[in-house]
Amino acid sequence: MASVFLYHVVGDLTVGKPEIVEFHESETVETAIRAIGESPEGSIPIWKKRSHVGIENSEMRQQRFVGILNSFDIVAFLAKNQCLEDQDKALKTPVSDVVVPNNSLLRLVDPATRLIDALDMMKQGVKRLLVPKSVVWKGMSKRFSVIYYGKWLKNSETPSSSSNNLPANMNRNSSSSSAAIRDKFCCLSREDVLRFIIGCLGALAPLPLTSIAALGAINSNYSYIESSSPAIEATQKLPQDPTAVAVIESTPDGQRKIIGEISSCRLWKCDYLAAAWALANLSSGQFVMGVEDNVTTRTLPDFSINSAAGENNLVNGGSPRKPKKFSSRSIGFFSNSASHSFGSRSMYRGRSAPLTCKVTSSLAAVMAQMLSHRATHIWVTEDENDEVLVGVVGYADIMAAVTKPPTSFVSANRSTEAIGNEIQS
Numbered sequence: 001m002a003s004v005f006l007y008h009v010v011g012d013l014t015v016g017k018p019e020i021v022e023f024h025e026s027e028t029v030e031t032a033i034r035a036i037g038e039s040p041e042g043s044i045p046i047w048k049k050r051s052h053v054g055i056e057n058s059e060m061r062q063q064r065f066v067g068i069l070n071s072f073d074i075v076a077f078l079a080k081n082q083c084l085e086d087q088d089k090a091l092k093t094p095v096s097d098v099v100v101p102n103n104s105l106l107r108l109v110d111p112a113t114r115l116i117d118a119l120d121m122m123k124q125g126v127k128r129l130l131v132p133k134s135v136v137w138k139g140m141s142k143r144f145s146v147i148y149y150g151k152w153l154k155n156s157e158t159p160s161s162s163s164n165n166l167p168a169n170m171n172r173n174s175s176s177s178s179a180a181i182r183d184k185f186c187c188l189s190r191e192d193v194l195r196f197i198i199g200c201l202g203a204l205a206p207l208p209l210t211s212i213a214a215l216g217a218i219n220s221n222y223s224y225i226e227s228s229s230p231a232i233e234a235t236q237k238l239p240q241d242p243t244a245v246a247v248i249e250s251t252p253d254g255q256r257k258i259i260g261e262i263s264s265c266r267l268w269k270c271d272y273l274a275a276a277w278a279l280a281n282l283s284s285g286q287f288v289m290g291v292e293d294n295v296t297t298r299t300l301p302d303f304s305i306n307s308a309a310g311e312n313n314l315v316n317g318g319s320p321r322k323p324k325k326f327s328s329r330s331i332g333f334f335s336n337s338a339s340h341s342f343g344s345r346s347m348y349r350g351r352s353a354p355l356t357c358k359v360t361s362s363l364a365a366v367m368a369q370m371l372s373h374r375a376t377h378i379w380v381t382e383d384e385n386d387e388v389l390v391g392v393v394g395y396a397d398i399m400a401a402v403t404k405p406p407t408s409f410v411s412a413n414r415s416t417e418a419i420g421n422e423i424q425s
Contacts, residue, residue: 217398222246
């Protein structure tokens with residue numbers, strides 16, 4: 001295990017992070033769409049309102065956390081029959097009716113928590129770390145964290161020896177300052193941790209250049225749906241992490257060719273009402289590939305938004321749009337440069353093309369790819385055929401890989417083909 005995870009603490013990653021602004025469960029779906037569009041995470045934590053005045057302790061704060069709301073949750077809700085019939089009413093629905101309650105997705109931790117412990121939490125499914133803000137925390141690593149709450153004193157210096165190097169009133173001021181702003185927090189995401197890891201690649205050698213197959217980072221337990229199946233069936237298959245369903249075409253020999261995905265990442269800054277209609281009415285293949293205006297396989301109805309609903313229709317996370325007829329391109333996936341009819345495998349897929357890597361891709365390449373695309377996962381394909389799906393790599397898989405001891409790597413003399421065959425079986 002790299003020492004960088006032992007000698008750094010959570011506080012090192014929170015320097016400069018803004019104070020969290022709570023989004024309460026009583027807010028409307030319409031407001032949540034805007035908040036998600038403006039969030040760098042692509043999802044937002046949902047909270048219950050405080051029931052008392054004054055400073056709350058960590059346990060009270062943790063109990064007020066409800067769950068994390070993402071774009072797919074909202075699109076799936078808006079795709080319900082009653083919501084399609086009255087879109088204005090649906091947009092005014094409180095998010096408490098939409099969010100999936102899961103109090104375990106967020107954990108409140110001390111800034112002096114070791115980074116290795118934070119990684120262990122995230123490997124177990126925690127998606128956010130809530131960290132108290134402190135005016136005295138300056139992003140010091142473990143060997144200097146004695147300044148903060150006296151952590152690791154018994155393992156490093158004694159209080160008497162450390163006090164010689166600190167101002168006489170440091171401990172008194174730090175404790176009083178921390179108490180004064182204990183109710184102020186910042187939120188640390190898995191993307192923040194991944195950015196830190198990719199900045200320490202040298203300290204992680206030889207992990208970064210090792211293939212994801214050799215590291216055992218490929219998750220073969222992914223969710224998928226046939227392209228001919230109704231897109232709405234994806235809402236029944238959606239896993240919690242990553243929040244994504246692969247859209248595939250099965251081959252006669254039993255392989256799965258990926259043609260797209262239905263996920264919170266793809267729906268992050270889409271037209272939510274248009275996406276909801278498409279999810280409820282189209283096949284999964286049509287949803288991800290696009291239905292062009294000259295399509296002959298299926299006649300699309302006029303999808304006109306009335307003036308009342310049009311004022312509430314949201315594009316790109318909050319911008320109002322003018323009433324118009326439905327086009328699959330309006331979901332936000334597709335490029336206007338193509339005009340091929342649905343069903344052609346050579347059709348230009350534009351933004352709908354899934355983000356993929358190969359089983360031989362290095363861990364560093366996969367991490368860089370995820371960060372550059374702001375993605376929560378990458379689909380993994382065979383080395384010889386970049387359409388045959390093998391598995392998926394998400395945040396938890398990467399964090400498990402970077403904390404593995406070198407002795408647990410898959411032997412280098414094993415072929416990638418053999419590894420791929422094991423994953424498929």
